[in-house]
Amino acid sequence: MNMDFEMFQQLLDEAKNSREQNVAARFYDRAVKTGEVNANGLPKFKNVCFAEIRIRDSHDVFDQPATPEKIKRFPVEYNRYLLSKKQAENGAPLEQFAFLTAAEIESLKYHGIFTVEALAALDEARAENLGVAEERRLAQDFLKNAAPNADLNRRRAEEDRLRAENLRLREELEEYRRRLARCESKNNRRH
Numbered sequence: 001m002n003m004d005f006e007m008f009q010q011l012l013d014e015a016k017n018s019r020e021q022n023v024a025a026r027f028y029d030r031a032v033k034t035g036e037v038n039a040n041g042l043p044k045f046k047n048v049c050f051a052e053i054r055i056r057d058s059h060d061v062f063d064q065p066a067t068p069e070k071i072k073r074f075p076v077e078y079n080r081y082l083l084s085k086k087q088a089e090n091g092a093p094l095e096q097f098a099f100l101t102a103a104e105i106e107s108l109k110y111h112g113i114f115t116v117e118a119l120a121a122l123d124e125a126r127a128e129n130l131g132v133a134e135e136r137r138l139a140q141d142f143l144k145n146a147a148p149n150a151d152l153n154r155r156r157a158e159e160d161r162l163r164a165e166n167l168r169l170r171e172e173l174e175e176y177r178r179r180l181a182r183c184e185s186k187n188n189r190r191h
Contacts, residue, residue: 022056025074027066027081049081084114091115099138108132116142 031045038044051070053062064070071078094105097116111130113119119132120139127136 024054024056025070025077026052027071027074027078028052029085080109080112083112084109087114087118091117094119097139097142099135099142104132104135 028050029047030050032048034044034046036044049066050063051066051074053070053074054060066078092115094100094108094114094116097119100108107130108114108119113122116139119127119136120143122130122132122136124133124136127133
């Protein structure tokens with residue numbers, strides 16, 4: 001996590017001078033219909049990366065699928081989007097941590113911290129610098145107390161997986177029994 005944070009900070013520092021003035025961009029995922037339907041006749045969706053571009057002192061918002069040109073034009077914002085997706089795979093979103101205000105959440109996201117785990121992993125000096133030392137401590141305590149639940153959740157997930165596999169195997173066995181009964185019935189009719 002610290003390596004990701006440091007690389008993001010370096011990219012952020014390098015881009016400060018080259019950023020477009022009066023323009024803000026944000027990359028995010030949006031569910032988009034694929035034009036296909038599932039077996040129940042409901043539409044299928046897929047995630048598509050979108051770029052939202054706002055111009056200062058204007059009410060115009062350009063919100064379109066991200067293109068290579070937009071990614072090249074806004075590399076810091078795109079890397080912030082990628083980092084948020086990477087952290088979200090292995091952690092709880094900051095929005096689910098009750099000890100943070102909306103302003104603190106946005107500030108942390110600006111600095112490349114998107115999960116409670118990433119907040120807890122900050123070194124002490126960096127947390128002091130960002131003004132979230134107490135929140136970092138609370139996040140560490142929260143994760144420490146949640147660790148037994150994580151083990152229980154892993155066990156429950158494994159149990160659910162085994163139940164689903166057991167059900168699948170039972171259905172498969174039942175199908176083989178039906179086939180065997182049909183074969184035996186055909187054989188009995190021939191004799």
